[in-house]
């Protein structure tokens with residue numbers, strides 16, 4: 001029996017991995033195929049939406065490389081970005097959210113890049129990295145140390 005909230009399945013038609021809520025009976029793939037979950041094997045299950053997104057990305061990478069799917073929980077070696085994204089996502093005020101991202105990125109890396117912000121915002125599913133940088137600069141919360149590198153003030 002599956003007790004976790006989310007699972008990763010592979011569409012039998014297009015062969016793409018996707019994330020689903022395990023309590024659902026069916027899901028429709030982007031290719032149009034209706035998938036019955038009780039007849040589908042879950043490659044991976046988790047309660048964390050971030051872990052789910054990570055697992056789907058991993059599965060699609062492995063599938064694209066012609067490999068068999070082998071998904072593991074990345075416990076202990078958890079991506080520092082996902083921890084930061086999780087705490088930032090909980091912050092309602094957008095300016096405060098962006099400030100926390102910049103503060104923690106500076107603690108984590110020293111100078112950070114637009115690409116680092118992108119890693120976080122893509123995990124959060126809100127804010128665009130360009131917006132985050134622009135607004136933080138506007139409020140003098142970060143400064144540019146060198147070409148394309150930023151630091152919390």
Ligand SMILES: [Zn+2]
Pocket residue numbers: 011012013014015016029030031032033
């Ligand atoms: Zn499909």
